[in-house]
Each structure stands twice: as structure tokens, then as C-alpha cells.
Amino acid sequence: MVIIDGLYHQTPALRHKEILAAMGRGVSVVGAASIGALRAAELQPFGMAGVGAVFRAYVNGEIDGDDEVAVGQEPGGRQRALTWPLVNLRHVLRIAREEGAADARTCAGLLEPLRAVYYPQRSTAAVLAVLRREGATHLADWLRDRRADDPYFGDLKRLDALEAIGAAVSGALPPAPGRVPAGAWDTGYHRRWVNETVAEDVGALTLATVDRLAYQQLFDSDFATRWAAFLEHHSQRPGDGQGVPLAERMARLGGDGDGAPPVYAVFRPVLDLTDRQTVGLLLAGETAADRATIVRYAARNAEVARTHPGFRPEAVVDAAARRVLLQLWKADAAQLDGEALSRGLGSGQHAVEALKTFLLGFLADARAARPVEAADAR
Structure with missing residues (x-):
């Protein structure tokens, strides 16, 4: 079972006990990208495996909040992401430094203003507006152009999701680092x-x-x-x-x-x-x-x-x-x-x-x- 994304806010989030119950029945569970990565980091000692950069960032303590992966989604069947999660913005700022679109000091100073935008309102237009307000006009133009060439540019969650699905299809899932204690979920x-x-x-x-x-x-x-x-x-x-x-x-x-x-x-x-x-x-x-x-x-x-x-x-x-x-x-x-x-x-x-x-x-x-x-x- 591969867990990638899910709902919360307006509905109860994916429960830890639900995952433990599945693993207790012998199901191999791997998480990636979004709430899957978060749950994998939390349940790693009990046998849940994780894949991808977002999972590793949680495990290594580089990030720790669920707001890091939160996005606003299009209602209905498509559930297309309409806003930017912080993990994707961190990824974009890292690429910008590597490609010379902005220096390290500029990128370091931009994360907090971007974080301050409530996640359901952090659209591409809002992100570009924050960059320009903070004086990073060149970076805003660079991001606009990259997104025009590739609508998935900067989408770290998508890359992690594809990696997890590929691992599941190929059978190359990482080994479970722990084990579920018998009956741990049966409360x-x-x-x-x-x-x-x-x-x-x-x-x-x-x-x-x-x-x-x-x-x-x-x-x-x-x-x-x-x-x-x-x-x-x-x-x-x-x-x-x-x-x-x-x-x-x-x-x-x-x-x-x-x-x-x-x-x-x-x-x-x-x-x-x-x-x-x-x-x-x-x-x-x-x-x-x-x-x-x-x-x-x-x-x-x-x-x-x-x-x-x-x-x-x-x-x-x-x-x-x-x-x-x-x-x-x-x-x-x-x-x-x-x-x-x-x-x-x-x-x-x-x-x-x-x-x-x-x-x-x-x-x-x-x-x-x-x-x-x-x-x-x-």
C-alpha cells in the first residue's frame, strides 16, 4: 500500500491506528510526498517505510510541521493542487540558488514571508506577489518563466509520489525499519x-x-x-x-x-x-x-x-x-x-x-x- 496524499482540515486526517491495523494484518505500507511522508516518519519505528525527499526531511528533523505539505485542492473528482506547499517552495528556492536566479541570503529571507501566507491562499499568483513585494523581482520572473515551460516545475511532492509508485511497481520498496507490536492498534x-x-x-x-x-x-x-x-x-x-x-x-x-x-x-x-x-x-x-x-x-x-x-x-x-x-x-x-x-x-x-x-x-x-x-x- 502506497500512501501519498489525503484530506484533513474539513475531514478527519488519516489515522495512525488505521495504518497500524493494516500493517498488523501483513500489509506492507510505504509513505511519500505529503501526509504519506509525514505518517511514514511518525510510524517508522512500527514498520512503515518511507520514500523521497519530503520523507527524509521529516526523518532528519529539517521540517516538522504538517503545514509543510498542506495544499488547497480543487473540489470534485480531480483534486488538483491549487496552492503551493512549503516543501515545494523550499525546493524551488534551492534550485534558484543552484541556478544563480537568487543568492543564498535572498532565498533564506523569503521563506518566512511565503510561510506567512495561509496555505489555501498560497497560489502561484500569491507566491509571485510576495517575491516581488520582497524585492526578488528577478526570482519572480525566473519562476514565472520556468512554470510556463513546465507546469510541474518545483513540484517536489509529485517527484516523491512518482518515486514511491515506481518503487511499489518494481518491488524495490525499502525494508521496514521496525515491526508493529501485536494488537497495538486494537483499542x-x-x-x-x-x-x-x-x-x-x-x-x-x-x-x-x-x-x-x-x-x-x-x-x-x-x-x-x-x-x-x-x-x-x-x-x-x-x-x-x-x-x-x-x-x-x-x-x-x-x-x-x-x-x-x-x-x-x-x-x-x-x-x-x-x-x-x-x-x-x-x-x-x-x-x-x-x-x-x-x-x-x-x-x-x-x-x-x-x-x-x-x-x-x-x-x-x-x-x-x-x-x-x-x-x-x-x-x-x-x-x-x-x-x-x-x-x-x-x-x-x-x-x-x-x-x-x-x-x-x-x-x-x-x-x-x-x-x-x-x-x-x-
């Missing part, structure tokens, strides 16, 4: 992140399994029974579950007498939604109508986001979601944590956060149902 955080990526085609739709599960946990009045059955199944599985019935485990903990906490408060496993048996048990009560409702609620969120730019479901006020949740579960505030735990939601606050994804759609359904209820009452 609760990693499992939760993996769960966020699991989806399934249901008819003509692709639905995230976490959304389908959350809907059942929140809206299925019998889900506590389903969660209890899952806990029993999980406990009797070899490995994480230790392969014994829950009653026996509770007895070992001295928790089988009067006043003992309920099983669901004691045993709270991190779910693995890549396990089809787990998903099958937890979604056994799901219906086609449930899936259609999830789609409808997602469409409602999208509609509100179009009319209210910047809206996100997680920004819904906690108090509003909590009030609806208590009504939905016919519970009072003191019962909220226990009810959430009995449904595998971790805590009342976790349940409140989970409801926010569905809240606008649920309220829209409730408003639409009121005229019918009023007519029935008459």
Missing part, C-alpha cells in the same frame, strides 16, 4: 472508528450500520431484551467473552445477591460491527419501515442544512434532545442513565447525542401525526 477507540465505516446495501440503499443500530436502541421498545440476549451471547463466546454464562461471571464478582447492579451496568463490551453475528443479533427486530424512516430522517437533516447553512445534527441543544428522549422512553431524569445502559448506549448523555441524528425527522413525523390524532379525537 476501543479504533474499534469505534471502524464501526463508523461499516455500511450495508439494503435494497437500493446503503445505510451505515451505526445508524441502523442507534435507531433500534432508541426507538425499539423491546431493545433492552435484545441487548440482554447479546450480552449473554458475547459472554459465552471464547476470547473476549471468556466463554462462560453471564450468571457465572456475576457470581464470580459477588454480584448475584440482592442489591447487586444489573448485568448491563457491569458488562459493557465495545461492539464489533464488522462481525455479522453481532449485527444479526442486535438488528433482529429491524423492519423495512425502520430503514425507510432512517433514510427519511437523513433527508430531513439534509433539507435543513440547505436552508440553514452550517447546521449539523450534533449542534442540536442537549436539553431539547433530552426532553424528547424522556418522553419517548416514558422515563424521568433519574432513570435516564439506567435506561440507556439497558439498551447498550453507555450513558444517558450518549443516548442524547445519538438521538440528535434523528431528532428533526422524528419531530417532523410527530407534527404531521397531530392533525390525524386530533381528528380521531373528534
Whole structure:
């Protein structure tokens, strides 16, 4: 696997644990050019290899910030770089010194003014303007002419990317300098992140399994029974579950007498939604109508986001979601944590956060149902 570039800023960046998980499964991973070079420098002791000048600069301590490789990209499918990363500007200044387009003192004084331009605004026009403002007019003209002759001139990241791809194609990858410790990536955080990526085609739709599960946990009045059955199944599985019935485990903990906490408060496993048996048990009560409702609620969120730019479901006020949740579960505030735990939601606050994804759609359904209820009452 060759990792070159990636997204961050508006989306979570490529995670270290994701790379460690791949290497732990026997995949050879090499990084170069951009975030690939940065991750390779960070994960070199664990077996990730690196290729190219940018990687070597990180390893040698010549550069250390992620802003060194950051660029603004063209939206859509092409993702063409629209701005200059600092590593490319360093490369250009080095070539300029070698070719006599500017002396070493001039080049040394230009890096900070160029760095001061925010990376999504560091276009070629902006770079040339900074050079001219700093009195490096000859250098600006030289760079303009070189870019006119070769649109890839100065693109060190591109050179490194080509080197890495060539090494992968030829099989000449550098040896892994370290090794991933067994299970280093297998944390609760990693499992939760993996769960966020699991989806399934249901008819003509692709639905995230976490959304389908959350809907059942929140809206299925019998889900506590389903969660209890899952806990029993999980406990009797070899490995994480230790392969014994829950009653026996509770007895070992001295928790089988009067006043003992309920099983669901004691045993709270991190779910693995890549396990089809787990998903099958937890979604056994799901219906086609449930899936259609999830789609409808997602469409409602999208509609509100179009009319209210910047809206996100997680920004819904906690108090509003909590009030609806208590009504939905016919519970009072003191019962909220226990009810959430009995449904595998971790805590009342976790349940409140989970409801926010569905809240606008649920309220829209409730408003639409009121005229019918009023007519029935008459």
C-alpha cells in the first residue's frame, strides 16, 4: 500500500491506528510526498517505510510541521493542487540558488514571508506577489518563466509520489525499519472508528450500520431484551467473552445477591460491527419501515442544512434532545442513565447525542401525526 496524499482540515486526517491495523494484518505500507511522508516518519519505528525527499526531511528533523505539505485542492473528482506547499517552495528556492536566479541570503529571507501566507491562499499568483513585494523581482520572473515551460516545475511532492509508485511497481520498496507490536492498534477507540465505516446495501440503499443500530436502541421498545440476549451471547463466546454464562461471571464478582447492579451496568463490551453475528443479533427486530424512516430522517437533516447553512445534527441543544428522549422512553431524569445502559448506549448523555441524528425527522413525523390524532379525537 502506497500512501501519498489525503484530506484533513474539513475531514478527519488519516489515522495512525488505521495504518497500524493494516500493517498488523501483513500489509506492507510505504509513505511519500505529503501526509504519506509525514505518517511514514511518525510510524517508522512500527514498520512503515518511507520514500523521497519530503520523507527524509521529516526523518532528519529539517521540517516538522504538517503545514509543510498542506495544499488547497480543487473540489470534485480531480483534486488538483491549487496552492503551493512549503516543501515545494523550499525546493524551488534551492534550485534558484543552484541556478544563480537568487543568492543564498535572498532565498533564506523569503521563506518566512511565503510561510506567512495561509496555505489555501498560497497560489502561484500569491507566491509571485510576495517575491516581488520582497524585492526578488528577478526570482519572480525566473519562476514565472520556468512554470510556463513546465507546469510541474518545483513540484517536489509529485517527484516523491512518482518515486514511491515506481518503487511499489518494481518491488524495490525499502525494508521496514521496525515491526508493529501485536494488537497495538486494537483499542476501543479504533474499534469505534471502524464501526463508523461499516455500511450495508439494503435494497437500493446503503445505510451505515451505526445508524441502523442507534435507531433500534432508541426507538425499539423491546431493545433492552435484545441487548440482554447479546450480552449473554458475547459472554459465552471464547476470547473476549471468556466463554462462560453471564450468571457465572456475576457470581464470580459477588454480584448475584440482592442489591447487586444489573448485568448491563457491569458488562459493557465495545461492539464489533464488522462481525455479522453481532449485527444479526442486535438488528433482529429491524423492519423495512425502520430503514425507510432512517433514510427519511437523513433527508430531513439534509433539507435543513440547505436552508440553514452550517447546521449539523450534533449542534442540536442537549436539553431539547433530552426532553424528547424522556418522553419517548416514558422515563424521568433519574432513570435516564439506567435506561440507556439497558439498551447498550453507555450513558444517558450518549443516548442524547445519538438521538440528535434523528431528532428533526422524528419531530417532523410527530407534527404531521397531530392533525390525524386530533381528528380521531373528534
